[in-house]
Amino acid sequence: MVFPIVGGNQSTGDFITNSLRFNNPDDPNLSTTFSSAGNRRTFTISAWVKRGNIADDHTLFGQGGTSSGNPRGVLFFANSLRFTNNTSGSSTDTDVETNAKTRDPSAWYHAVVAVDTTQGTNSNRVKLYINGELQTSLATATYPDQNFEMGWNNNVLHTVGRYPNNDAYHMDGYISEFYFIDGTQYAASDFGETNDNGVWIPKDAKGDLTFGTNGFYLEFQQTGTGTNASGMGADTSGNDNHLAVNNLAATDVTVDTPINNFSTGNPLIHIADGNITPSFSEGNTKWTSGANASYGTSGHGNIAVTNGKWYWKMKIDAGRNNGVTCGIAPTSVFESHYGTSTSTDYTFARDNLGSYGYQFSNSGSKKLTGTSGGNSSSYGSPNWSENDIIGVAMDLDNDTLTFYLNGSSQGEAFSSLPDVYYTPAWYGYYDTVWEFNAGNPYNAISSGNSDANGYGNFEYAVPSGYYALCTKNLAEYG
Numbered sequence: 001m002v003f004p005i006v007g008g009n010q011s012t013g014d015f016i017t018n019s020l021r022f023n024n025p026d027d028p029n030l031s032t033t034f035s036s037a038g039n040r041r042t043f044t045i046s047a048w049v050k051r052g053n054i055a056d057d058h059t060l061f062g063q064g065g066t067s068s069g070n071p072r073g074v075l076f077f078a079n080s081l082r083f084t085n086n087t088s089g090s091s092t093d094t095d096v097e098t099n100a101k102t103r104d105p106s107a108w109y110h111a112v113v114a115v116d117t118t119q120g121t122n123s124n125r126v127k128l129y130i131n132g133e134l135q136t137s138l139a140t141a142t143y144p145d146q147n148f149e150m151g152w153n154n155n156v157l158h159t160v161g162r163y164p165n166n167d168a169y170h171m172d173g174y175i176s177e178f179y180f181i182d183g184t185q186y187a188a189s190d191f192g193e194t195n196d197n198g199v200w201i202p203k204d205a206k207g208d209l210t211f212g213t214n215g216f217y218l219e220f221q222q223t224g225t226g227t228n229a230s231g232m233g234a235d236t237s238g239n240d241n242h243l244a245v246n247n248l249a250a251t252d253v254t255v256d257t258p259i260n261n262f263s264t265g266n267p268l269i270h271i272a273d274g275n276i277t278p279s280f281s282e283g284n285t286k287w288t289s290g291a292n293a294s295y296g297t298s299g300h301g302n303i304a305v306t307n308g309k310w311y312w313k314m315k316i317d318a319g320r321n322n323g324v325t326c327g328i329a330p331t332s333v334f335e336s337h338y339g340t341s342t343s344t345d346y347t348f349a350r351d352n353l354g355s356y357g358y359q360f361s362n363s364g365s366k367k368l369t370g371t372s373g374g375n376s377s378s379y380g381s382p383n384w385s386e387n388d389i390i391g392v393a394m395d396l397d398n399d400t401l402t403f404y405l406n407g408s409s410q411g412e413a414f415s416s417l418p419d420v421y422y423t424p425a426w427y428g429y430y431d432t433v434w435e436f437n438a439g440n441p442y443n444a445i446s447s448g449n450s451d452a453n454g455y456g457n458f459e460y461a462v463p464s465g466y467y468a469l470c471t472k473n474l475a476e477y478g
Helices: 331-335 471-477
Strands: 019-022 029-033 042-051 058-063 072-077 080-085 094-101 109-116 126-130 138-142 157-160 173-182 192-194 200-202 216-218 244-246 279-281 286-288 297-300 309-318 325-330 356-359 365-368 375-378 389-395 400-405 408-414 422-428 433-437
Touching (some): 042 072, 094 126, 309 422, 325 389
Antiparallel strands (some): 042 109, 042 173, 058 072, 058 157, 072 080, 109 126, 173 216, 192 200, 286 433, 297 422, 309 433, 356 365, 389 400, 400 408
């Protein structure tokens, strides 16, 4: 299936509260240079990752310095998981890469790299796990010699979210529960477990692990920029091996986690005029239509629902042009256009059947598609301004759709919605920029508001009975 209905993983418990969002163009990273070498033969790296832009290669963890020569990393390379080491010169002594792919931007993945070069069997010296499964189908399998000492865990630069000497490989997306273990080769089962539904989920592992001298544990509970216990790179293992914070802001600490996965934009699907392709950034919460479009293009969320009462907000950051629209669309529209662009069905609220939207125009309008060009009628405020916030309240128990403008209801826009799966959707052209916030904003919130369950972060109060579009709420109300 090309359109995720729920996406991601979920578990019970609240021991994970945060993740850290990495926006590739910003060169975001956390860094440390160990004061002395640790165990260079035996160590483990574990992290949960929700990817953003999956078209590029991204570094989860890198080491080796900023100049050319021997830096290497743990990468999502061509959407596979890859571990490399280069200890001297330009010769690569270790290169292990999976055939399995990590290219679902709606899901949280658990990645583990477990190294022990003292092992007699070469395949036991580097083990890669994805979502608890040891990867035995490998695209590349160059293992180190027995007892080989790697560049990893040496007293050189180590970077979370950045390849030390290459600007092309910055992380894009979210990282949660980052462990670096000095001196022990752990299995994925030491960090996660399978729940009663057969889903791989994180477990509270901190108290069961031995971190070693250089080991650290990043929970991203703080929002400071210092290299200390109040910084985003705070080490909570007990070692106080805090990492420096580079090109990250307090707003990059988010509530999107592997135990509560929030809806973000879906970069795998777009319906566009053939002249342009839209782009996502900020962990798929910021959407840009592209320039010089004769018609326009649409963006869409990555969680779809068919019942329950759901709320999210859209902020028009730029490109407030006549015709820009936000609302909902049935998944059947996007499935038929997966990965495509056309010149006739270029917007969810124009020629595609079954979509519903609130459109900016000089008179203000609501827009129901069903015929060529859609059916419009007067609705709500006659005008929007850039930076206005449009709240979308979708009630699929009573089949209604209501929009809010800067916290004020514009009245019920649509009723008798057909009983199908819907996803958030929006449209724009000529450099339109939309911010999609299902409870996980990329901009600062001046007066944060959560739903009745305490989930999400919104500028204005969530309407009574409505909930943020996240997996914990879906488990209860979806």
